[in-house]
Amino acid sequence: MSDDDEITLGRIETEVALLMRFGEATRRATGTAEHRVLDRAAYVILRHLDTAGPQNVSALAARLNLDGSTVTRQVSALQRDGLIVRAPDPTDGRGTVISPTPAGLQRMAAVQNARTRLYGDMLADWSTEDRTTLATLLGRLNQALVNRNRPR
Amino acid sequence: MSDDDEITLGRIETEVALLMRFGEATRRATGTAEHRVLDRAAYVILRHLDTAGPQNVSALAARLNLDGSTVTRQVSALQRDGLIVRAPDPTDGRGTVISPTPAGLQRMAAVQNARTRLYGDMLADWSTEDRTTLATLLGRLNQALVNRNRPR
DNA sequence: GATAAGTACCTGTACGATACAGCTATCTGA
DNA sequence: TCAGATAGCTGTATCGTACAGGTACTTATC
Incomplete structure (x- = not known):
């Protein structure tokens, strides 16, 4: 691996760590405040149920x-709040x-x-290409993460 | 905002949420396992002390x-483990x-x-340009996050 | 220079998210 | 048919974090 590659990887590592920290802080700030609408896991659970359909x-x-x-x-809390329903699996x-x-x-x-x-506000001065590129590269990064965790 | 922009922003939102979740899981998995070297906050504290110098x-x-x-x-735990030292501020x-x-x-x-x-492994098949672009765009995203949290 | 207001740090306490172990009910394959 | 696997739930523990309150020190005002 060249020095340049090493430096770039270090930058990626730094930026991802930073992003995680900001995301945490943002979630905490907005979650605790006026809303308390959905905590972290509840949101991803509902999202996943929405996109992938009901499941166990x-x-x-x-x-x-x-x-x-x-x-x-998490599911019990969501049920208590009327955001999901449990049903016996017929199969x-x-x-x-x-x-x-x-x-x-x-x-x-x-x-x-x-x-x-919020992202629209933050990225207001970004070009369309840069936004698209960011979305694409993040997608590829996540795919790489998935492949690493579940190598097949 | 055009529909395309809306879609791109949605993708970014999705990917960032995914990244956060994977990062959490990865940290948990590697942290609990053989190492238990440094928990999340300890790592960022040491990093910051390294790059920005001793501070209160x-x-x-x-x-x-x-x-x-x-x-x-966190600092107390780091001190207990001999990873930082506390000194009275002379000023x-x-x-x-x-x-x-x-x-x-x-x-x-x-x-x-x-x-x-780890990133090197995961991104082994990425081109140098793509890696550099990812690092740069993540940096800009973080900068946008900072600017939003601390508008000046 | 006395005193009020502010600041830095620490401690007590509480909470949320999570994991692991163990339990019961159910399923499945030999 | 029954032994082992699996689905889900509950008890318990841990970790990271926040908020409230206390103490020691500093700064600003008169």
């Missing part, structure tokens, strides 16, 4: 890299199928819109 | 977007200057190298 706890846990017990508790007596409620989807969409607007 | 708790807290009490505890009797020890810098560098290598 184990599938969610595997997809989100979380322990089953964690998802159980497997052990399973429980989690589906989002209209209220849950609406709540998720509201958070999603707020975040999208 | 308040400065660290402000820079890391953390509560002062949180940094106090302010209330203050305490935190400096990394050689052991602390070494530990930090080891983690940093491991992470950099």
Whole structure:
């Protein structure tokens, strides 16, 4: 590996670490404040239910890299708030199928819109190409992460 | 905002959310495992001390977007492990200057190298241009985040 | 220079997110 | 049919964090 490559990798490492820290802080600030609409895992659970359809706890846990017990508790909280419903899995007596409620989807969409607007504000002076490139490269980075965690 | 822009922003939002989740999981997995070398905040504290020089708790807290009490505890843990030293601030009797020890810098560098290598593995099939572009765009994204949080 | 207001740090306490271990109910393959 | 696997839940522990309050020190005002 050349020195230049080393430097670039170091920059990526730094920027990702920074991004994680900012994201944490932002989530904390906006989550604790006026909204308290959706905590971190609740949002990703609802998103995943929306895009990938109703599914059981184990599938969610595997997809989100979380322990089953964690998802159980998150789902219980979501159910308490009326954002998801549990139904017995008709094909497997052990399973429980989690589906989002209209209220849950609406709540998720509201958070999603707020975040999208936030990015729109922050990236207001970016060119269309730069935005597209960022989205693409982040997608590839995530894919690389997935491949590393689940090499097949 | 055009529909295309909206879609791109949505993609960015999605990818950042994914990245945060993967990063969490990765940190958890590598942190709990063989190493237990440095938890999240300890690593960023040591990094910051390395790049920005010795400084007091308040400065660290402000820079890391953390509560002062949180940094106090992190610093105490780092001191217990011999990775930093506390010294009275000669210019302010209330203050305490935190400096990394050689052991602390070494530990930090080891983690940093491991992470950099990890990125090198993951991005092995990326072109040099793509890597550089990712580093640059992530840097600009973080800058945009900073500007939003601390508008001046 | 006395005193009020501000600041730096620490400690007590609480909470949220998570993991692991163990439990019960159910399923599946030999 | 039954032994082992799996799905989900609950108990418990840990970690990172915030907020509130205390103490020691500093700075500004008169």
